[in-house]
Amino acid sequence: MSLNQVLTVEQAAILLKAGRLVALPTETVYGLAANAFDPIAVAKIFAAKDRPFFDPLIVHIADFDWLPRVVRDFPTLASQLAKRFWPGPLTLVVPKNDDIPDLVTSGLSNVGVRLPDHELMRQVLRKAGVPVAAPSANPFGRLSPTTAEHVRSQIGHRIDGILDGGTCRVGIESTILQVEGNRVTMLRPGGVALEEIEQLVGKVEYPAVTPAESPVAPGMLASHYSPRTPLIVVDAIPSTPPWPRTGLLCLQMPDEVAAYSGVEVLSDEGDLVIAAANFFQGLHRLDGAGLDGIVAVRFSPQGLGRALNDRLTRAAHGTKNRAGEQSSSSS
Numbered sequence: 030m031s032l033n034q035v036l037t038v039e040q041a042a043i044l045l046k047a048g049r050l051v052a053l054p055t056e057t058v059y060g061l062a063a064n065a066f067d068p069i070a071v072a073k074i075f076a077a078k079d080r081p082f083f084d085p086l087i088v089h090i091a092d093f094d095w096l097p098r099v100v101r102d103f104p105t106l107a108s109q110l111a112k113r114f115w116p117g118p119l120t121l122v123v124p125k126n127d128d129i130p131d132l133v134t135s136g137l138s139n140v141g142v143r144l145p146d147h148e149l150m151r152q153v154l155r156k157a158g159v160p161v162a163a164p165s166a167n168p169f170g171r172l173s174p175t176t177a178e179h180v181r182s183q184i185g186h187r188i189d190g191i192l193d194g195g196t197c198r199v200g201i202e203s204t205i206l207q208v209e210g211n212r213v214t215m216l217r218p219g220g221v222a223l224e225e226i227e228q229l230v231g232k233v234e235y236p237a238v239t240p241a242e243s244p245v246a247p248g249m250l251a252s253h254y255s256p257r258t259p260l261i262v263v264d265a266i267p268s269t270p271p272w273p274r275t276g277l278l279c280l281q282m283p284d285e286v287a288a289y290s291g292v293e294v295l296s297d298e299g300d301l302v303i304a305a306a307n308f309f310q311g312l313h314r315l316d317g318a319g320l321d322g323i324v325a326v327r328f329s330p331q332g333l334g335r336a337l338n339d340r341l342t343r344a345a346h347g348t349k350n351r352a353g354e355q356s357s358s359s360s
């Protein structure tokens with residue numbers, strides 16, 4: 030089988046069983062998958078992504094009845110959340126069972142587990158017969174992939190194949206919730222909005238800052254999801270663009286954009302769900318357009334706007350550190 034071949038479901042399953050790395054589509058973003066029970070296969074994920082070993086991986090299951098293969102304990106609240114939002118863009122962090130190698134969880138006693146809402150992905154898992162550990166299929170810290178082409182161009186040469194499932198429907202990563210007894214903590218905002226979660230389980234804690242010494246979810250690292258092009262986040266579009274060739278990422282088409290060299294409008298109707306689906310694609314296009322910088326307009330902080338602002342703030346972090354005061358860090 031040649032490198033980077035576009036795979037069938039059967040081929041993807043055979044490769045996974047053989048300890049190889051394949052990129053699989055999910056409804057959120059493409060994942061870089063390996064057999065979750067095989068520590069050598071899992072180690073290859075970290076190598077392919079240049080990912081630090083302190084950053085744990087999410088384990089994906091094909092069906093609810095696979096849960097005991099991954100978790101030791103599933104609190105009642107976790108069960109309620111799973112019943113309501115699975116299959117779907119929600120990861121639950123709960124005690125892991127002994128079969129999950131420590132490498133998957135970076136030595137933590139908890140594992141992040143998710144039942145994705147993507148038929149092709151679930152077919153592969155059923156055929157392979159094993160849960161897969163799968164981070165987003167991008168180099169560490171870079172933009173997440175929402176098409177097979179994003180995967181191919183970023184890390185295609187480092188993996189054994191890609192299953193092309195088209196464009197990811199949700200477009201941003203899962204919401205991560207840690208569940209301990211009656212306590213639910215949001216480690217990362219994502220494809221399920223906080224409002225929907227709180228309707229089901231009441232108040233959810235959302236720590237603003239992760240203690241630097243123990244990043245529970247390195248997706249919360251200050252710098253993450255970054256384009257190579259400098260990026261700043263604004264509340265209002267500057268009439269004079271800050272760079273000679275500046276790109277603009279915004280929810281709806283503004284009145285005056287002539288001064289901008291590239292514009293990505295995420296949803297004509299201002300719909301945050303559609304904006305999320307287009308978000309990483311828009312950023313990938315701007316990042317590939319040879320611009321000097323990108324101006325991104327902050328979203329209203331409701332629904333998926335919270336997750337989108339989270340991604341923008343982290344995408345801007347490196348630029349902010351280099352350029353001083355230009356971007357604001359709150360969201």
Ligand code: TXA
Pocket residue numbers: 055057058059060061084085086087118120122134137139140141143163164165166201202203204205216245246247248249
């Ligand atoms: O939508 C998604 O979640 C995608 C698709 C492929 O499923 N996956 C994804 O994986 O975004 P990744 O590795 O790019 O981000 C997962 C985040 C990381 O920040 C990691 O630290 C956190 O989940 N995480 C995983 N296991 C954890 C655990 N046991 N405790 C705390 N955080 C965990």
Ligand code: MG
Pocket residue numbers: 164165173248
């Ligand atoms: Mg990621």
